Amino acid sequence: MVVPPSNPFTPGQSPRFLAGRTAERRRIQDRLARVATYGELGGPLLVFHAPRGLGKTSLLRAAEAEAATLGFVSVWVACARDQQLLPELAQRVRGSLARHDALGDSGRTTRLEGLTVELGVPGARVQAALGRRDQPPATAPILAVEELLSEAAGLVRAHSGAGLVVFLDELHAADAGELAVLLNAWQNLDGAGRPTPLSIVTAGLPVTPEAITRAATFGERSTFVPLDLLADTDARTALVRTAEVEGVAWTDEALDLVTAEAHGHPYLLQLLGNTTWDAAAPSRGATLTSDDVRRGVPHAQTQLAAMHRARWGAATPTERAFLAAMAAVGDGNVTRAEIAAGMGRDSRGISDPRERLIEKGVIEPVGHGLVRFTLPGFGAYVRGLDEA
Ligand SMILES: Nc1ncnc2c1ncn2[C@@H]1O[C@H](COP(=O)(O)OP(=O)(O)OP(=O)(O)O)[C@@H](O)[C@H]1O
Ligand SMILES: [Mg+2]
Incomplete structure (x- = not known):
């Protein structure tokens, strides 16, 4: 029995093929290269910002995969309004190091454990020391975050890794006080005598630059990079390359139709690719036509209407x-x-x-x-x- 190829389009999930974003990926690569080569901080905080569905998480996930091939240990935190960022960061750092065996048998393990406990006990030191929003954060949590990151990055390096890379997604949702602590820790590490093989790559909604600058004025020296809609050529490449892996092609007219409908919006592109595929149910060697696109559009509209309803609701x-x-x-x-x-x-x-x-x-x-x-x-x- 011949199994038909499965639908490779991924509305709402990381794409199989990440189209475009060459300049953005290069920026991340440059930072990682600096960490790997010199064992020092990979430049100012890198902040990608864009509205929902433009591909922030996808870009960070691609960078995470790339970092792994370069020998980095990565830590991923998705910020959320109802969750403390710093304890979560501490836990994730520990988890990542443990998974990579970077904790090794060195006596420094205990020290890192001490730091994560300090940051990780619900409501404990970080919370107590954050104090009021209109005052600069107390030094204790800043120092703890600084030590956590430099210890962890140092451990990775000591075990032949390239360094530590921290990905913070949905950064706009982080608490301002915690963000201030993180930014201060970062600034201190930047000026410290001992270099730290660490890079922090973040993403959030368009309010993120403002939230960062409000949390700490020197936050404005972060590198802010907006993510744009995809260019038509990139959108076409995404459609072609994604289907190609399953042995399926597109007619030019079908590509024209989808790119015109999607307006370079990556989520819409995946959605229309997905509904076209389902409408066609292609076998290997088949070609998706504009008729398939048209038959898929109502399904895409149903999905969009559900999203509209959810936002209105x-x-x-x-x-x-x-x-x-x-x-x-x-x-x-x-x-x-x-x-x-x-x-x-x-x-x-x-x-x-x-x-x-x-x-x-x-x-x-x-x-x-x-x-x-x-x-x-x-x-x-x-x-x-x-x-x-
Ligand atoms: N460069 C790209 N090429 C092809 N598809 C992409 C690309 N970037 C994103 N997508 C697709 O677009 C959709 C949205 O991507 P993603 O979840 O990364 O966006 P986001 O900006 O993180 O959105 P949100 O703000 O809602 O978290 C996904 O279905 C993903 O597969
Ligand atoms: Mg996202």
């Missing part, structure tokens, strides 16, 4: 009023004044819902106070609610 009444005012203007960039007028408010009175919607990734700022929806079709969805 998670919005408060004031946020909904904000979204409705935006949608009434159209699908492009909308000004503060237009939204305020639509909500019947003063333009200063819309800052709260604006910020929360940006934080949730539903809308994004596009400069000069303008905002737009991050998910295609959301404006039409909201307008449709009005008519219903």
Whole structure:
């Protein structure tokens, strides 16, 4: 029996083939090379930022795989509002070292354990020492994080590894106090006499640079890199290369259709690739056509509508009023004044819902106070609610 190839498109998961992002990957490679070659910090904090679905996690995951081939031990933390970042970081550092046997039998193990306990006991030292947000963080947790990272990175190096690389995803969700501690620790390591073979690569929503700078003014010296939509050529390559692995091709018209529909949005691209594949149920050697694309589109729309519904459902009444005012203007960039007028408010009175919607990734700022929806079709969805 011939088993048909399985659908290789991955809406919502890391892609099988990461298209484009050459410059971004090079930036990460440069930092890793510096750590590996000189055994020192890999430059300022690297921060990728973009709205939901643009490929931040995918980029970091690709970098993680690459780092492993270069002999790095990596640590991955996805920040979340209801979770303390530093204890989680400490646990993950320990876990990664243990998995890589980098703890070895050196007496330093006990020391690292001490540090992780210090950071890891729920509500213990970090929490107590974070203090008030409007004051600089106390030195104790900063020192503990500094020591944790330099000890761990040193251990990796001592066991013939290239160094330690820490990936922090969803960084916008980190607590400001904890972020301040991390940034201070990083700054101290940068100025320390003993070099630390460590790199930190992070990603978050477009508010991330602001959150970092608010947590510590010198945070502004981090390297901020926005992730853009994929160029059409990269989008096409993603579709072709992903299907090719399963022995399936695309007609040019089908590629034109999907790239036009996806507008370079990586999630949409994977979604449309996925629905086209399901509509065609191709066997090896088959070619996906524009008819397949068209038959798949309604399924993609159903999925998108579910996402629209979920975003609308998670919005408060004031946020909904904000979204409705935006949608009434159209699908492009909308000004503060237009939204305020639509909500019947003063333009200063819309800052709260604006910020929360940006934080949730539903809308994004596009400069000069303008905002737009991050998910295609959301404006039409909201307008449709009005008519219903
Ligand atoms: N360079 C790329 N080439 C092909 N597909 C990609 C690429 N980047 C991301 N994708 C696809 O786009 C979708 C979203 O990617 P990812 O989860 O990495 O985005 P994100 O920015 O982390 O989103 P979120 O903010 O929701 O976490 C996934 O389905 C992924 O497979
Ligand atoms: Mg992500």
